[in-house]
Amino acid sequence: MEAATVAPRFLVVDDHALIRHGLALALRMRFPAATVFEAGSLAEASRRVRSVGNLSAVLYDLQMGDTDGLPGVETMLRMLDGVPLIVVSASPDTRVIASCIRAGARGFLPKGSNPEVLDHALPIVLGGGIYAPLPQPVAAVPEPITLTPGAPAGDNPVAQLTERQREVLKLLLQGQSNKEIARSLGVLEGTIKVHLRSVMQRLGVRNRTQLALMAARAGMPI
Incomplete structure (x- = not known):
């Protein structure tokens, strides 16, 4: 008998409630069995990580009110201790994307993406790969780049x-x-x-x- 599939547990971190709730709703629509937690600040996210445990992945807004940019990403990565982090940002800047991936983020999602991008990104990230967008026409789903970690x-x-x-x-x-x-x-x-x-x-x-x-x-x- 096959082992039962463990339902994913996500944490969405964004200081804008409307965007945070929208991401949480999109996750629940695509993963009906998933449990989705929310946090509106880095401090609240820290408390959530400690209290919730066993997270599958975290979606983290790059521009948070209490800690903006890469320092916040690095702080969150240290707290997660190996749990995949996906950065969500309004900036499609190549250097920003590369810096986040280099810091240890396992994915990067532009806020202008269609919700369907989650169908591409999450299986890659949850499977141990890295997802990052390529420039695409407006309203198109970004083509993924899959990079295998630990290459010789x-x-x-x-x-x-x-x-x-x-x-x-x-x-x-x-x-x-x-x-x-x-x-x-x-x-x-x-x-x-x-x-x-x-x-x-x-x-x-x-x-x-x-x-x-x-x-x-x-x-x-x-």
């Missing part, structure tokens, strides 16, 4: 880039434009475009968002 260092394609390619990639992740990178390295802008095209081909990515996520996963400083 020998399989890290970033480490196989040339020294100059890694220099270009590092400056790109710092937010510099092609022109600024060219000025920093003392070369023509066209040369930088060639380097970036080669880097994307070597890493098997199609755009800068995927590039940033792969670099962050490989431990490259941003």
